[in-house]
Amino acid sequence: MSESEVFPENANDDLYQKFVFKTDAGQEPYRIDKFLMNRIESATRNKIQQAIRNKMVLVDGNEIKPNFKIKANQEIVVYTDTAPDENDIVPEQLPLQIFYEDDHIIIVNKAAGMVVHPGSGNYSGTLLNGIAWYLQQQNAAINLDTLPRFGLVHRIDKNTSGLLVLAKTELAMRHLAKQFFDHTVDRKYMALVWGDVKGDEGTIVAHVGRNLRFRKLFEAYPEGDHGKEAITHYKVLERFGYVTLVQCILETGRTHQIRVHMKHIGHPLFNDDFYGGDRIIKGTVYAKYKQFVDNCFNICPRQALHAKTLGFTHPATGKPVFFESELATDIAEVIEKWRRYTTAYKPTE
Incomplete structure (x- = not known):
């Protein structure tokens, strides 16, 4: 039996894990619930049978019944959620x-x-x-x-x-x-980040995993020796010299992915207190500028990140659906303040 694509709890903002098992050539007929209980940590017979009834267990791509018996050379896929009961x-x-x-x-x-x-x-x-x-x-x-x-x-x-x-x-x-x-959901975020982002667009590829010392924080691991694969595409929407408005498209859905990835390339999110964006990263030392930034922090007392669009295939109709929200008021107000500030005081290095 080989096992692949096992995603541990809390490694994902997408709250489903996928387990893939392949039975050996010599596998004798055996009840699937017992087979899976021996291979998935914390699995119980009731949970497995419920997953089968909910059609979250597939054998060779087909839905099965709770009393199904596995045989040789079969692929078993289990989707299991980590959401609370x-x-x-x-x-x-x-x-x-x-x-x-x-x-x-x-x-x-x-x-x-x-x-x-x-x-x-x-x-x-x-x-x-x-x-x-x-x-x-x-x-x-x-x-x-x-x-x-x-x-x-x-x-x-x-x-x-x-x-x-x-x-x-x-x-x-x-x-x-x-x-x-399967990463087929279309998710676009808008983020205000520190600094003048080089280039009009780019892709960040770096594993994201928990910080080895501070478990509440996540870290980018570009060599891929820790964490899980994470890919973020970004596009510059507007530049304000000291900060930049970007659109981020998630190819994967790791916890804190955008926040960690933007920090990794030197552009932490504006007022992100977890990842260093809650202080002046770029700009002048003048008191008037510091007061301006503090005023912006007060208007938007959290990381400037908004999940703006969401698109997927409707589960009942099979047709694509797309939803787009207005930018949150606090972020929109801060962006407008930066727009006016940039017009009045041309940013300098």
Whole structure:
């Protein structure tokens, strides 16, 4: 048996792992749930059978039944999510901007400052708490024991604003999970970064993994000896001398990917307190300039990053869909301030 493409928990903002197993030529018929329990850490028979019922386990590309027995020379693909169980979610009435909704998907325009799902230190006030309450209002008969999976297949950072898709059905969740895993989802972000970015466009290729000393931070590893492969394409949209507005397109979806990659090439995100952007990186030493930057920090008290567009194949219709949000107000206001500043005071080295 060989194993490939195993993505550990929290290495991805796309909340699905993909396990691929190939049975040996001498493999005797054997129940698939027992086979997988011996090969996937923390797997239980109930979880595996639920995944099979949800069509998240494929054998030679085909859906199977829970009592399926594997044979020799077969390929088994398992998609498994790392999102919290629904029993961890307490419905709360929270301000949510539902950008689009149909019977299969919900597109949310997430506000900066909102955590996507409960976790250590954040058990309430998250996007999923709000979605749970929202779903209960749609169907008063829903209770905590019968709530469907929330269909969270990707996430964006607490202090990043913008578009996020959630699945309302198991079918939609399965289709979206595969699209995110296969990197076929079109995601464009807008970011204000420090410095005058050289060239009008470029691609950053460097593995992203946890910092070996500070586990809350991630780091770029260009030699690929740690972390997971990460690719970010960027394009300059507007230059302000001391800062640059860029569009970033994710080819992969690693945690903090844009923030880590832009820091890696010397252009940390404006006011990113994790990666050094919350201080003056480029510009003059004059008090008036320092006050201007401090005013911008106060207007946008978080990293200047917005998930602006989201495109994918609709899981029910099979047709491409595309969503685009307005730039978050705080980032838009800071950009306008830089635009006026650049006009009044031509930046110098």
